[in-house]
Amino acid sequence: MNNSDILVIGAGVAGIEASLLLADTGKKVYLVEKASLTGGNVIKYEDVFSNMECSTCMIAPKQQEVLQSENIELLTLSTVEKVQGEIGDFTVTINKKARYVSLIDCIGCGMCYEPCPVSLKNEFEQNLSEKKAIYVPCPGSLPNVPAIDPEHCLQLNGKKTCNACVEACAFGAINLSDKDEKIEIKVGAIIVASGFDIIDPAGFPQYGYGKYPNVYTAMEAERLYASNGPTEGEITLRKGDAPPKSIAIIQCVGREQQGYCSSVCCMYSLKLAHYLKHKLPDAKIYNFHSDWCMPGKYYQKFHQDVKEEGVDFIYSPVAKIKVEGNDKSLSIEYYNGKNEKEKLSADMVILSLAMMQGKDTASLSKLLGIEQDTKGFFMNQAIQLGSVDTSKPGIFLAGCAEGPKDIQGSITQAEAAVGKVMSYLS
Amino acid sequence: MSDKIGVYVCECGPNIADKVDIKKILAEISALNEPPEKIIIAKKHKLLCSKEGQDFLADEITKNELTHLVIAACSPRDHDITFMNVCKKTDLNPYLYKLVNIREHCAWIIPDKDEATEKAIQYIRAGISRVTYQAPLTEKELDSIPDVLVIGAGIAGIEASLSLAGENRKVYLVEKTSSIGGKVTRFEKILPHQGTNLDIIQEKIQAVQENENIKVFTETEVEKAIGFFGNFEIILKNIHNEEQKNDFKVGAVVVATGFDLTDPEKIPRYGYGKIEDIYTSMEIEESNSKTGKILLKSGKPPKSAALIHCVGREEKGYCSRVCCNYMFKIAQYLKEKIPAIKITEFYQDLCLPNKADQEFFIDTKNKGVDFIRFKDIAVRQKDKEKFIEYTKMDGKKEKISAEMIILAPAIEPAEGSKDIAELLNISLDETGFFQEAHQKLNPVATSIDGVYIIGSAQNPKDISDSIIDAQAVGGKILTQLIPGVKLVPEVTVSEISDAFCTGCQTCLSVCSYGAIYFDEDRNISIVNEAICRGCGNCVASCPSGAAHAKHFTSAQIYQEVLEAIR
Amino acid sequence: MKEQFTPKIVGFLCNWCSYAGADLAGAAKLKIMPSLTVIRVMCSSRIDPNLVLTTLLLGADGILIAGCHPGDCHYEKGNYYARRRFALLKKVIKTLKIDPERLQLSWVSASEGKRYAEVVNQFTEKIKKLGPNPIQTKPYL
C-alpha cells in the first residue's frame, strides 16, 4: 500500500521549507513540532549573517504560509512516540500535549497573560526574562496563540483553584480540561528536521559561565540584541547599571570535546561583534578565535567588513583561555600568537558554544530505527554520497539534525529531502 | 448599475469593541448611503474570522447581492486570505473586497476612545472609496512543459538529471567536453566522507547513459534559451559543427557548469610556471589517477613536499571551502606511496565545516604531516633548491626547502559563466559565481523563475554538497512543475498600457525579474504576467504613467490618500 | 489661535517588513499618535514621485515612506530604487517651496514594532512643529 502523506518532524527552517514544498503538490503533510511555536532557532536572531537580513522579516511569511496552508496539519507541543512499518506505509503515533488554548478560537490578543499569578523563567528567552504560566514565548510568535504550562499553572497542578486566564479571555479560547492526545497517522515517508541544541556551558567551568553573572552564551547575546527580546534590543548586563564598555567573544568553546567544528560559530560570532559595534560604538570588542571557517562565498567579505569596524581579533587557542573575576568585572587570561601569556579585562564575555545533536536525537533514532553517528547527530549515508538519506528507506534528514550548518545549508537539505520523497512517492 | 457595498465591523471580542465606539462608526458609515448609486449596508459582528463569522459574511454577500465588501477588522497579514476565501465561496470576486485594519492601526495603539473611533471611521471611509475603484481579477492558468534542460554534466548535473528524469519527464543534459562526469572523474579517490574509490561515480555516469529519459549532448553548448517558467525555447549547437543544431522546449533550466581553478601563474610569488616541480592540485590528481604515481619531473619520487593552501584566496576575497580537505587527501596519497616523505602543509585557516572534516584532519596529522599557519608566503629558487619562505603568525620569518610543491589554487566559476548568465538573464554576484534568488532561503533558485543553479557553479562546494544541491533542485522542480498540472502565476501583477507607453524602456531596467520585454515592432514594453511578481517598481519608474500595478493602481491609492487628508 | 494643530500624515508602508512592524507595534499595544494614516503597498518601490507630489499638493502635512532595511527588500532591490527616488523628490519638493522635511523615508523591519512606534511618533512631532502644509490647493482628482 502506498501512502503519499508525509510526516515532517521539527518546524525549524528546514522542516518548514520541506513542508511548504510538499504541500504545494497537494500532498498532506503532518508537521510535528515539540515547541508551542514554529521557526526553530532562527527566529531567535535579530539578523542573519552574512547579509544581515532581519530574521523575522525573512521567515515570518513562511511561518504564516504554514499556518494558512490547507495541506499542512501543524501539530505543536507534539512528539513522535512510535513508528512502525516501512517506506510507503508507516504508521506513526504522535503524542500531542494539551495546549489548553484553542488554535482556532484564540485571536492572539494577549489579554490572558496579565491576570495569571504565576511567573516563570522563559527558556525561549534563555531565561533572561519571565513569562506567565499562560504564555507565548516572544512577541510575534507564530502561531500567535498562547499555551499553558501545566506543571506550573496553579489550577492544573492542583495547588490552588484559579480561573483568571479563562475569565480574561473574551473568546472562550481557553479550556483547562484540555487533554493530551495520542494521534495515529499513516504516512509514506518521514523527514527528520529536529535541529540542534547548544552544548551545556556548565561543562566548561574555566570560562566562568554560571559563576560570573556577566558571562553569556551566544544564544543569550542573540536575544539581548533582538528587538522583540527581553530587553527590546538593549545590551544590558545581568549585574551592572551601565551597558558594557568592553566585551570579549570567545569562539570554539566545546569544539575539542565534540571533535568537530560547528561551522557557523565563526560567522555568528562575527555577527555578534557587528551587532555590538552597532549598538555600542564606543565599546571595545575582542574576539578570540582559532582558524576562521568561512565556507560561503560571501563570508570572508563579512569578516573583512567586521574587522574594519574596529573589532580586535586575537588568535588564541581556546583551550588555554581562562575567565576570572567577580560580579562586576572579568579578566581573560590567554596565550597570544607568540605563545605568551596575556590578560585583558572586559565587562562582558560571550561564549560561542558548540552546536550538538538535538536533545531527542537518541530517542528519535531508536524509535525511527535509524542510526546516530559517532558525533551524536543522525547518520547520513556519506558512503553513498548522500547526506539526506538515512540507513532506512523512506526516512530522510534535513537541516542541523544531520550536522551543524547554516540556514542556506539547512534549506538546501530540506529541498533535497523533498526531492527524494518526490522521486519515491510519485 | 449601482454599487452595493457591505461594510462589516468586527468586534474582535473586546479588542475592537472596547476601544472604539462601534455604534458611532456604524451610524457614520450608514450615513454615507447615497441610493440609488451607492447603497451601503453597515453591520457589526462579534468575531468575523470564526466559522460562524465567515458563514455570516457569505450569507450577507449572497443575500444582499453585494457588489463590494469592506471588512473592518484586523491586519491583512492575519486574515486577508480567510476573507478572500469567503468571497470565493460566493459570487463576489475576491479582488472586490478590502480588509481595513482598525485593530493594529487604531484600537490597539490609540488609547483615547474618541480619537480611535475617528481614526477607524477614516480608515473605513478610505476602504469604501478604494474598494469601488478595485477591479475584479481572475487567476490564469498556463500550460507547462515538465521537461528540463541541464547545462553541465559534472557530478551536480548528473545527479540532477537522475533525480529529475522519469516516465513523464525528459531531461536534456548538455556538456561542452567530450565526456560526462566533470572534475571528479579525474581523481583517484574521493575523500574524506565519501568512501574511497570512484565506483559510485562510475555507477552514476552509467545510470545516466542507460536512462532512456535522459538525452545527453556532449561537445555541445546552449545557443539560445528564451521564455519563462514552464515554457523555455532552447537551441543547442555542436561546438565543432555550428550547423548541427537541436531545438526543443523545456519547462526549467538547471545550470551546473561547475568551476575552474584560478591560474597560479597570475600570482608570481608562488613561482608556478617558472620553477620546476611546482604543481597544481589538479595536476597531481590527474597524473596520480592516470599513472597511480606522484613523481618529480626527473622521474624520481620526492623526498619532501610542501602543500600550500589558500593560493589566490586573498585575491578572490573568499575561501574555496574544499581545498583544505583535498590537500589532506593529497598528503595521504603521498604518505601511502612514499612512506618516508616529509610533508609540510602551509595554511591560513583550516576550514573544516562538515562534521566529519576535523577527524580527517587529525587522521592526516597523525600520519606525520606537519601543519604551519602562515601570514605571508613565497617560493624562491636558489641553486636548484626550492625554498618556501614564510612569515608565521608570531611575525617570525622562516624557510624550509622542498623537492615538490603542490598548490591549491582558488576555485573560481567556470569559464563562460558570464555568457551563460547573459543567455539566461540571470546575474553573477561580486565573486563571479551565479547569484542565488535568496542567499539564505532560496539558494538553488535564481531571480528568474524556472532557472536554477547547482553545484560549484553557485559556490565552491565539495561533492556531497554538490549532490545535495542537485537533489534540492529535484525537490523544487518535482513539486512545482508537475506533468499535467497547470501553473498559476501571480494575479496582482503589473500591466503596461500600449496607448501611453513611449517605448523608453525605463521599466525594463528596474525590474529585478526580467518580467518586461520590449516589442520592437510596436515600440512598446510589455509585462510578461507569468514572470511579474507585482512589486510595482516599474510603475513608479515609468515617466509616462503607462504602467499600472493591478490591485495597487494609482487611482486606488489616491482614494486612500484623499480620505487620509480630508 | 490656541487650537492644537493635528497634522494629516500619509504613511506608505511596504507589505513585507514595515507593515509587519506596524502590526507588531499594534500587538504590543504601543501608544502611537493618530495623525498618520497607513496605506499598504507591496514594496516601497511602488511609491512613484507623482504619488508623493500629488499627495503633498493635495495638502498632506507629511509623508512617511517605510520599507525594508537595505538588502532586505522582498523584491531584491526595490528599496534602493525607493531611496534614489526619495533623494530626488527631496530636491523637487524644495523647489515647490515645501519643506523637504515633510517627506521622510525610514527602514522598519518586521520585528521592529518599537522602532515603528518611535518613527511615527517622532515624525508626527516634527510635522507638528513645522505646522500645516502651506499649499492650500483643493483636491483636483
Ligand SMILES: Cc1cc2nc3c(=O)[nH]c(=O)nc-3n(C[C@H](O)[C@H](O)[C@H](O)COP(=O)(O)OP(=O)(O)OC[C@H]3O[C@@H](n4cnc5c(N)ncnc54)[C@H](O)[C@@H]3O)c2cc1C
Ligand atoms: C547563536 C547562533 C546564531 C546563528 N546565526 C545564524 C545566522 O545568522 N545565519 C545562519 O545562516 N545560520 C545561523 N545559525 C545556524 C542556524 O541556527 C541553523 O542553521 C538553523 O537553525 C537550522 O535549522 P533547523 O530547522 O535544521 O533546526 P532548528 O532551528 O534547531 O529547528 C528544529 C526544530 O525542531 C524542533 N524539534 C526538536 N526536537 C523535536 C522532536 N523530538 N519532535 C518534534 N520537534 C522537535 C525544535 O523545537 C525546532 O523547532 C546560528 C546558530 C547559532 C547557534
Ligand SMILES: Cc1cc2nc3c(=O)[nH]c(=O)nc-3n(C[C@H](O)[C@H](O)[C@H](O)COP(=O)(O)OP(=O)(O)OC[C@H]3O[C@@H](n4cnc5c(N)ncnc54)[C@H](O)[C@@H]3O)c2cc1C
Ligand atoms: C584537486 C581537487 C580535488 C578535489 N577532491 C575532492 C574530494 O576528494 N572530495 C570532494 O567531495 N570534493 C573534491 N573536490 C571538489 C569537487 O571537484 C567538486 O565538488 C565537484 O567537482 C563539483 O561538481 P560540479 O558538477 O559542480 O562541477 P564540475 O565537476 O566542474 O562539472 C561541471 C561540468 O560542466 C561542464 N561545463 C562547464 N561549462 C559548460 C557550458 N557552458 N556548457 C556545457 N557544459 C559546461 C564542464 O565541462 C564540466 O563537465 C576537489 C576539487 C579539486 C580541485
Ligand code: SF4
Ligand atoms: S489558570 Fe493557570 S494559566 Fe490560567 S491564570 Fe490561573 S495559573 Fe495562570
Ligand code: SF4
Ligand atoms: S487565549 Fe484568549 S485572551 Fe489569550 S490571547 Fe487567545 S484570545 Fe486572547
Ligand code: SF4
Ligand atoms: S477577524 Fe480579526 S478582528 Fe475579527 S475576530 Fe478575527 S482576529 Fe479579531
Ligand code: SF4
Ligand atoms: S517606462 Fe513606461 S513608457 Fe517607458 S517603456 Fe516602460 S511602460 Fe513604456
Ligand code: SF4
Ligand atoms: S511589477 Fe515588479 S516584477 Fe512586475 S514587471 Fe514591474 S518591476 Fe517587474
Ligand code: FES
Ligand atoms: S518589500 Fe519592503 S521595501 Fe521592497
